[in-house]
Amino acid sequence: SAVISQKPSRDICQRGTSLTIQCQVDSQVTMMFWYRQQPGQSLTLIATANQGSEATYESGFVIDKFPISRPNLTFSTLTVSNMSPEDSSIYLCSADQGAGELFFGEGSRLTVL
Amino acid sequence: GQQLNQSPQSMFIQEGEDVSMNCTSSSIFNTWLWYKQDPGEGPVLLIALYKAGELTSNGRLTAQFGITRKDSFLNISASIPSDVGIYFCAGQLSTGANSKLTFGKGITLSVRP
Numbered sequence: 001s002a003v004i005s006q007k008p009s010r011d012i013c014q015r016g017t018s019l020t021i022q023c024q025v026d027s028q029v030t031m032m033f034w035y036r037q038q039p040g041q042s043l044t045l046i047a048t049a050n051q052g053s054e055a056t057y058e059s060g061f062v063i064d065k066f067p068i069s070r071p072n073l074t075f076s077t078l079t080v081s082n083m084s085p086e087d088s089s090i091y092l093c094s095a096d097q098g099a100g101e102l103f104f105g106e107g108s109r110l111t112v113l
Numbered sequence: 114g115q116q117l118n119q120s121p122q123s124m125f126i127q128e129g130e131d132v133s134m135n136c137t138s139s140s141i142f143n144t145w146l147w148y149k150q151d152p153g154e155g156p157v158l159l160i161a162l163y164k165a166g167e168l169t170s171n172g173r174l175t176a177q178f179g180i181t182r183k184d185s186f187l188n189i190s191a192s193i194p195s196d197v198g199i200y201f202c203a204g205q206l207s208t209g210a211n212s213k214l215t216f217g218k219g220i221t222l223s224v225r226p
Contacts, residue, residue, distance in 0.1 A: 043156070043216045101146065
């Protein structure tokens with residue numbers, strides 16, 4: 001299985017600022033995804049990170065708020081822009097090596113004051 | 114949209130007991146996956162099921178893909194304290210470009226020593 005590393009693992013941010021989360025996979029993967037997990041809740045898909053093209057966003061999520069990059073087959077970033085306390089969440093990167101089994105990073109725990 | 118139903122929200126069992134968790138959907142999935150999430154960690158894949166009726170084991174865990182493709186169950190036998198965590202079911206329509214997962218709300222399992 002792929003090993004997925006996320007940075008930062010946690011951060012405390014001021015409202016109105018932006019934070020970029022990095023996701024590094026130890027092998028090339030076909031698909032990468034970004035999920036959000038609000039406190040005590042399940043995982044909600046934000047977007048599919050497409051290599052070399054714009055991400056595909058799920059309903060309720062927009063590029064201006066959550067810009068995503070995926071410059072190659074092993075790396076992606078998610079930016080949470082103009083943060084508010086409602087953005088306090090765990091943001092999880094996941095990857096699919098092609099067999100349909102998604103593996104997850106340990107998550108980035110964001111607190112917005 | 115697709116929804117996965119897991120209930121109850123919490124389960125409390127005695128160490129050594131067996132426990133069964135169900136997951137149902139309003140629509141068909143072609144792959145079912147079960148994940149476990151420990152506090153402060155990302156979800157870890159336990160079992161993946163690819164065919165209706167499939168029964169798969171992983172140590173003390175057994176999971177089945179329902180015949181209707183709208184449900185799955187996970188059994189844990191002879192529970193131990195480290196089984197504590199949140200168990201999520203997830204459904205997937207296909208691999209590749211549609212390999213994104215839809216998650217249930219999760220069941221928090223507590224094991225009394």
